[in-house]
Amino acid sequence: MNSKTEFNNQPDPEQILMDHSYDGIQEYDNPLPGWWKFLFWASIFFAPAYWAFYHLGVEGRTIQDDHDRQMAKVMELRFSEIGELEANQETILKYMKEPKWLKVGGSVYKTNCVSCHKADGGGSVGPNLTDDYWKNVKSVEDIARVIEQGAANGSMPAWKNRLSHKNQIVLTAAYIASLREKPVSGKAPEGDPIPPWEEN
Numbered sequence: 001m002n003s004k005t006e007f008n009n010q011p012d013p014e015q016i017l018m019d020h021s022y023d024g025i026q027e028y029d030n031p032l033p034g035w036w037k038f039l040f041w042a043s044i045f046f047a048p049a050y051w052a053f054y055h056l057g058v059e060g061r062t063i064q065d066d067h068d069r070q071m072a073k074v075m076e077l078r079f080s081e082i083g084e085l086e087a088n089q090e091t092i093l094k095y096m097k098e099p100k101w102l103k104v105g106g107s108v109y110k111t112n113c114v115s116c117h118k119a120d121g122g123g124s125v126g127p128n129l130t131d132d133y134w135k136n137v138k139s140v141e142d143i144a145r146v147i148e149q150g151a152a153n154g155s156m157p158a159w160k161n162r163l164s165h166k167n168q169i170v171l172t173a174a175y176i177a178s179l180r181e182k183p184v185s186g187k188a189p190e191g192d193p194i195p196p197w198e199e200n
């Protein structure tokens with residue numbers, strides 16, 4: 001028995017032994033199985049199609065978009081517990097004292113507002129939201145109005161059509177109002193000093 005046939009499990013090794021030899025090493029022509037080659041080429045053709053489907057042109061197909069939609073759905077499910085909130089003083093002050101719902105406003109704030117008002121509310125592009133000085137706000141429901149309609153010709157954007165539910169505006173207003181309980185030394189005061197929320 002020679003060394004060529006020793007490890008052979010092919011029917012006819014002489015037929016398929018390749019005709020080269022490197023440093024005395026010879027090899028059989030054992031092609032990769034068809035199913036393997038199929039997967040190889042299929043994944044090559046699949047990848048650009050997959051990428052184009054999720055990342056080119058059409059909005060709303062990425063995993064991030066999907067996650068956002070699901071979060072919005074969860075929020076809306078929970079909104080049925082509180083109904084349609086009115087943007088008035090009584091409601092905003094009430095939800096200021098409900099940590100569970102304040103978190104909803106807090107998450108709207110984190111997603112949309114920190115770029116101009118800073119995570120702690122101290123302000124950068126927009127004013128400090130934690131002090132007693134306000135430009136467009138005299139009483140607490142004005143906060144909801146500013147969020148809804150914007151201010152200063154859009155340098156504070158209107159959020160009416162960007163937030164999916166009115167309750168988000170009311171709960172965000174409650175969250176903003178609550179920031180005044182923990183003033184931070186951010187941007188210097190702008191506007192006029194106003195009394196505490198309860199007194200307006």
Ligand code: HEC
Nearest residue numbers: 112113116125126127134135136137143146151152155156
């Ligand atoms: C693109 C930057 C920008 C973003 C994003 C932004 N704001 Fe503002 N915001 C401003 C500016 C600028 C003002 C000041 C407007 C003015 O001069 O009257 C302002 C003012 C405000 C005021 C009134 C402050 C006052 O003193 O009258 C509130 C309340 C407010 N923003 C809340 C929010 C909330 C809530 C969000 C997120 C949903 C948000 N802002 C997102 C720029 C921004």
